[in-house]
Amino acid sequence: MSRETTSPALQAAEKLCDERGERLTPIRRRVLELVHEADGPVKAYDLLETLKPGPGSAKPPTVYRALEFLLGLGLVHKVEALNAYVGCSHSHSCGGAELFICSDCGSVQECHGAPVSTQTPDGFIIERSVVEHFGHCGNCRT
Amino acid sequence: MSRETTSPALQAAEKLCDERGERLTPIRRRVLELVHEADGPVKAYDLLETLKPGPGSAKPPTVYRALEFLLGLGLVHKVEALNAYVGCSHSHSCGGAELFICSDCGSVQECHGAPVSTQTPDGFIIERSVVEHFGHCGNCRT
DNA sequence: TTCTCGGGTGTAATATTATAACGTCGCAGT
């Protein structure tokens, strides 16, 4: 799921930053790589551990800033129910995604397209939706 | 939204506990009341503050245990994206709800009924869904 | 009655997740 020396995700990120006039700095790139290389959702403090082979560098704000940046670009999604982060599997910037998280193997699949509501209350205007499904993926059902 | 001396929510909770052979202890009842009395999602540590007029009592586990119990019975929902809790506005025990949270006034409306997915990945079996919409409610749109 | 067992709670400590505040550095534009 992730072994190229320069992954498609990275290339897409470069492109997107270019378009938006944003800078994909080494730290941001590294965090993006780590999130994508992981098998499932990654915790911020796990990233932190991985980022600091040498002592001194990589404190929490470092990783949270990078994640915030990547979230803003839609390159990474936060799994709210897990306080964890997953790489966006689409090569474009996307708004909110619908996530399917396997409780057995931890894999995450993403869908797009309005999954929305059967019934929205009266005048409610939705700005942002969090949609996370937990269950068992096809592979993990014996 | 909550001013009876014995609210419908409380009565429903009594009934439900009865049916299930669970005990609605004073702490649990108090937490349920507080969650329902609040205008919007409540943080665990705010409950904690409210619960301890006198020093000494009410440590985090107290409130988390009560919340866990109430969540289990479906009397309270957790808003994952806020790390906060809301009272279930239905008088029955319900599975997951679809929540509409107004970013202006903080009010929460609940809908039930499969809001689910336009497209579920291949063999994925959903066990639990988190669906939270953030935006602006009818009242808050001038 | 006494025993014991389990659920609920009290308590202390600690783990985990996240942010605030402030300083520094380097670079783009003047």
Next chain:
DNA sequence: ACTGCGACGTTATAATATTACACCCGAGAA
């Protein structure tokens, strides 16, 4: 050079949540 700004470093702390263990009390068995 000077200035301003964005990214990052660093320290501290806030906010959220859990672990572990002790105690109490009430239900049912002995």
